[in-house]
Amino acid sequence: MRNEQAAEILQDIFQRAVDSARPGPVIPPALPEKPKGRCVVIGAGKASAAMAAAVDAAWPDVDVSGVVVTRYGHAVPAGRIRILEAAHPVSDAMSETAAMLIVESLRGLTPDDLVLALISGGGSALMALPAPGLTLADKQAITRALLHSGANIREMNLVRRHLSAVKGGKLALLAQPARLVSLIISDVPGDNPTDVASGPTVADNSSPGDALKVLERYSIPIAEPVRYVLTHPQQVPPQTGYAETRLIATPALALAAAAAEVRKLGLTPLILGDAIEGESRQVAVVMAGIARSVKQYGHPVKGPAVLLSGGETTVTVTNGRAGKGGRNTEFLLSLACVLQGEAGIWAIAGDTDGIDGTEDAAGAMISPDTLTRGKLNGLNAATYLDGHDSYSYFHSIGDLVMTGPTLTNVNDIRAILIA
Structure with a gap:
């Protein structure tokens, strides 16, 4: 699957979740x-x-x-x-x-x-x-x-x-x-x-x-x-x-709408939960493990599939180092760092209100070449992650999701596509 095709699929899924709560x-x-x-x-x-x-x-x-x-x-x-x-x-x-x-x-x-x-x-x-x-x-x-x-x-x-x-x-x-x-x-x-x-x-x-x-x-x-x-x-x-x-x-209803869109696209959805909490970067580590299990072993669902989840993770600012970003972009940058460019896995994460934290993006997307494109722009993903500066990273490589205010709010929607 090409990056462009995966991006279109993920954006359709996210938009369906938002539309269900208007x-x-x-x-x-x-x-x-x-x-x-x-x-x-x-x-x-x-x-x-x-x-x-x-x-x-x-x-x-x-x-x-x-x-x-x-x-x-x-x-x-x-x-x-x-x-x-x-x-x-x-x-x-x-x-x-x-x-x-x-x-x-x-x-x-x-x-x-x-x-x-x-x-x-x-x-x-x-x-x-x-x-x-x-x-x-x-x-x-x-x-x-x-x-x-x-x-x-x-x-x-x-x-x-x-x-x-x-x-x-x-x-x-x-x-x-x-x-x-x-x-x-x-x-x-x-x-x-x-x-x-x-x-x-x-x-x-x-x-x-x-x-x-x-x-x-x-x-x-x-x-x-x-x-x-x-x-x-x-x-x-x-x-x-x-x-x-x-x-x-509610988040659960939005995820159900997203799952219906996944099926319409000929893929298999798996809802992991509508109330997932924890540090954004640690939740990403868990999600990366599940995505790899789907890809390598067909567990807990056979691919091609989309892992869906909602809830509200947190970002604890350490050592006073706070760049630009929100919990969704931090989750995605951590996910990219864990996956290390693994082929066949893409993801989107965004706040359904259109604003991830205090910035003007709803969230962002990652693809297998997210880290490579960052390096070509002189960016070290791990450094940006440690500085809680995920917005700046995705802005530099053009992978922010910009919806503007959606005029609804059923929390975050995350979707991981495994081809």
Whole structure:
């Protein structure tokens, strides 16, 4: 198989996974019964603006209003629903402003009204209202430290919930006495609604002490105001109104769509899991071993085949050496280093939101000649990997995957093609 053919196959598979989670098709069938009164739409996340646009289009005969916040560059017109943009992965002043406007939109509700919460990945940073006694700067410092610590997304969002005035179900309390329905596009391993955007409308059974343990586990400096909040928890009243949570797009569903595309292309798919975690470079070592087993022995599946996986790996920055790159490009550069140009194996990995970490690429692709082409450009792949500079490596050889914002987010999709 030629590199060009393999690249086309892998891009088709990745695109099919992304398309399966687009808000336009998945929102209308998930909508609840129309309310007797108003429908107030609130939301936060990279997919929230597109979700809001789908709601506005589906319900032209309902009194719809509301406020939704998404990442800079991810906004789309949503008719009667106000769209704001804020920073990700570290909150900015607009994140705080958006949270306050969302809270304000929930005033004066009645039992005949419906609050429709549109929640997707990225909402933790995009809607940030610090808990009483904290400042936005306090939360920003903790977030930056967590991002470089190696903590997984569940641990990060556990901390964020307990430093927030709206996360961990607190926003749901403000929706009373209206009916509350949360439509969630999940980007977290395990699809626990509490973890998506730190669960602003979902009851939380963790404790501030659990959040403190996460910070201590990763040796993250704890400012005194943060320590005070985590050691003097406020009593949160129980949710008494009607609330419902609906998962409308998930990593597992995206992988199933990718597998269907693999079969359509005449290849055999094998889904390794939708919730794979761990250090990006170490996950690549495991995946390389499975790919070699498929190629040499036909186990655990006979080729030609495609190994599919999802989830969210981590990148722990060591010795302060942080180049440009995200978990997907780091995974791929590590995979290339392990495979050492082995023939007949290609791979793609990318974030379904179109942004791998903080860069402008969704991810990248590798082929048997990835290391050779790097050497021809004067690049040492191992050096770039150790410096967490995978984006720069793939940019230099022209193998980045550039989709732009996809307006959805069901976490990472990895596909390894074995001919």
